[in-house]
Amino acid sequence: MRRDPATTAQPEAGPNTRSAAARGNDDFINLGEIIAVLLEYKWLILAIGTFAVLVGGVVAFVSTPIYRADALVQVEDKKSAKGGLAALRDVEAVLGDTTSVAAELEILRSRMILGRVVDRLNLTVRAQPHHLPVFGRALARRHAGVEPAAPLFGLSGYAWGGERIAVQSLEVAPYLMSEPLTLVAGDNGSYSVFDDAGTLLVSGRVGEPASAEHVSVFVAELVARPDTRFILSRIAHTSAIAALRENLEVRERARQSNVIEAAFSGPDRALAASILNEVLNAYVRQNVEYRSAEAESTLAFLEAQLPELKGQLDTAEAAYNEYRQSRGSVDLTLETQSVLRSVVEADNEIVALQQKREELRQRFTSEHPQVIAVDAQISRLRNRRASFEGNVSRLPETQQVALQLRRDVEVATALYTNLLNSAQQLRVARAGTVGDVRVIDSAVTAQRPVAPRKALILLLSGVLGLLGALGTVWAIRALRVVVEDPQTIERELALPVYATVPASKAEEGIERRILRGRGGKGELLALVSPDDDAMESLRSLRTTLHFALLGAESGSVLITGPAPGVGKSFVTKNLGAVLAQAGKRVIIVDADLRKGHINKAFGVPRGLGVSDYIMGKATLEVIVKPTAVENLHMVTTGLIPPNPSELLMHPQFANMLAALEDRCDVLLVDAPPILAVSDAAIIGRMVGATLLVARAGRHPIRELEQAVKRFEHGGAAVKGFVFNGFDTRRQRHRFGYEGYHYQYKYKS
Structure with a gap:
């Protein structure tokens, strides 16, 4: 069948132009198209999401659980009791926080405190079993027996659960500092230590110190199958402090509460509580030592002065007794004794005021009214004592000499007695010194680990898997420049x-x-x-x-x-x-x-x-x-x-x-x-x-x-x-x- 060329051709109905509604749809997000694309790639999305959840499950399984120990410390605020204008005490809350909690938080994190903890708990020495990569540690944690677990797959060099080691001391050469060493358990408590290159460094037995040219070690306990490997390392003191500070959390529990919440996180439940308790003990000890430091320094000064004053007293008594014996037991008259008492009292008062002036000078300048008042009192006492000197000059020569010697004895006795009493009071005060911080709650470790949160890991892995799947679909669609419509x-x-x-x-x-x-x-x-x-x-x-x-x-x-x-x-x-x-x-x-x-x-x-x-x-x-x-x-x-x-x-x-x-x-x-x-x-x-x-x-x-x-x-x-x-x-x-x-x- 042939077509007639003369047949009139009608215009083609091909849609060369688009409707306004169709063109307008390009400017909007087509939700139906998105749903259609997601359904088209539903198996890919499901596969990626499932894979992500499986990875999250593996991460949750192999992740080491972290336990958290917490404690509470109270810091007393003594600033208001120590001084200040009473009229301003009512507006202290407006002017700002008067407590020193911020300073105490920094002290808790200081090297002074953490360094003592590192030394006391020997945290510069690390020793742990060598587990199979990825899954070995998780399998070892799930071992419930007392004895070491049997090796899996014939891998006897790894620890599979139940192994224990306690290293009391480890000293290494400088080039081995922070380098991992391998301890291989032997038979009957023997062991050998190797470096990374497999070179034997030292051999020894449990409970006996072992020393070599580059390594000195003392292993107190070792429970493991023969050939089981352990990882030893001796880290620097500063590194141990930094690791301790990284896992230590301190904060004020509530504003102006003067209560500090301290927490320590770690994989060992018992060790976490021990470390935190030791941190608090070191903190309380340093606080007490600081509070008793002033009494300690004053007591040291007094104890240094007491022998000298005792020697002066002995010399004055000997001179007085010698003069009396040489003059035939000279006795002081009533008038002379009265003058003596007045002179001694004036001297004692002058000494007391001079001590008071020294205390004021530590807080105020010489132009302060209190210092000026004390200077005026000292001046009056010196004038009064000068008048007593005039009365002494009218006495007979024998009485004057006897009075002078007796005065030296009385003054030396009074000074020595006062210093002796002060020293005794300081000893009592030092023994009974109480710091302005106290532990309210000792460290307690939670029964359940705070990390990892397995449910959260699975949820996040599912969300990330979904996002990754959507991103993959988007990338595929972006790279697929093919006609689908x-x-x-x-x-x-x-x-x-x-x-x-x-x-x-x-x-x-x-x-x-x-x-x-x-x-x-x-x-x-x-x-x-x-x-x-x-x-x-x-x-x-x-x-x-x-x-x-x-x-x-x-x-x-x-x-x-x-x-x-x-x-x-x-x-x-x-x-x-x-x-x-x-x-x-x-x-x-x-x-x-x-x-x-x-x-x-x-x-x-x-x-x-x-x-x-x-x-x-x-x-x-x-x-x-x-x-x-x-x-x-x-x-x-x-x-x-x-x-x-x-x-x-x-x-x-x-x-x-x-x-x-x-x-x-x-x-x-x-x-x-x-x-x-x-x-x-x-x-x-x-x-x-x-x-x-x-x-x-x-x-x-x-x-x-x-x-x-x-x-x-x-x-x-x-x-x-x-x-x-x-x-x-x-x-x-x-x-x-x-x-x-x-x-x-x-x-x-």
Whole structure:
């Protein structure tokens, strides 16, 4: 059947322009499209999420549990009691915090305190069993027996649970400081220590010190199977303090509460509480020592002065007794004794005021009113004492000398007695000194570890896995610059898409059976499953095919694709079937002289075909073969030639197409992919219309554009596209115009 060239061609209905509503949808996030993409990659998302949760479970299993010990310390505020203006005490809360809690927090974290803890607990020495990497420590923690666990997989060098070691001292050469050493347990309490290079450093036995040129070690306890390895190291004092400070937390529990909350975290429950208690003990001791430091220094001064004063007292008494003996036991008169008492009292008062002045000078300058008042009192006492000196000068010489010597004795006795009493009071005060901090709650370790939080790890791993899966999907979608929507073809290439053919699982099964040689006669989707969605789409193509042939000189249609595997043969044979079922006389020509196989779907042998007719070995009546579908005939490829392109360019091929057109209403020609070989471009000049089959998610838009240009360069024009393999499941989750997908099937 040939078309009349004079037939008026109606304008093509191809959607070269898009509706305003469709264009506007590009400016908004299409939630349905997102849901569709997620459902498309649901197995990938599920796999990545499951893998992330499994990794999180492994991390939670192998992570070392961390225990937390906490305690409370109270700091007394004595600033208000020590001095200050009483009028300002009521506004101290407004002026600011008067406590010294901030300073106490820094003291708790200081090297002075932590250094004492490191020394007392011997934290510069580290010793621990050597476990299998990754899972070994977790397996060892779950060993419940008292004796060391038996080795797994024959790995006797690793510790598997129940091993114990206690190293009281470890001294190493400077070059081995902080370097890991390996202790290998032997028989009957023996052991050997090696360096990283495997060099033996020292050997010894448990409970006995062992020394060598570079290492000195004392192992107090060792419970392990022979050949079990332990990791020893001697770290610097500053490094041990830094590690201790890193795990120590101190803070004021509530503002202006003067209560400090201290906590220490570590993998050993018992050691965590011991370390924190030792920190608090060292802190309390230093506080008491600081508070008693003033009394200690004053007592030291007094104890240094007491022997000197005792010597002065002894000298004064000896001089007085010697003078009395030399003068025949001189006795003081009542008048002289009265003067003596006055002089001694004045001297004692002057000494007391001088001590008071020294105390005031430590806090105030010499211009302070209190210091000036004390100076005035000292001046008056000195004037008074000077008057006493005048009374002494009127006494007889013997009485004057006796009075002078007796005064020295009295003054020395009073000074010595006062210093002796002060020293005794300071000793009592030093013994009873109480600091201004006290431990309210001693360190207690929680029964359950504070880390890792396994539920949180699993939750975070699931969330991260989901985010990672979404990121992977986004990356795949970003890297996949392929056409998945027929509207992209219409928008970018300005060519109509005559039909959108959904993917068919039934067709996939048919193809598998044909490839395996199990397909029988009539194994065609149009016959096996005529209600399939793909067939409904091909029926719509049957309707629109009329517009594709308007204005064409012939009624033949070339069906090809840009690349192999897009379903061109599927479209050709099933379109021919639905056309024949509509009463049209249809002939299908398998012009793929390289890999043609349409005959298998109809159960027709290859026999004589196109190549045989072109070479003159067969007639038209011989090559046109009937099929199981009424009104549908086909022409097979025939003998596969060595030169398909040259054979298709033969005039006899064009004559064959013209002759076949006269015998049918619609002639369908199946050709090889246009981008693979030039066969389709040769045939395109001989037919009335060319349709390109594009498969969803297979081609970049540039590939389709190149296929169209190949036909244009060959002198043929592509009428439009058939979009094959469209995923209708995604469409169910779309919203808006692009997402409409209708199904209407007959049910009995």
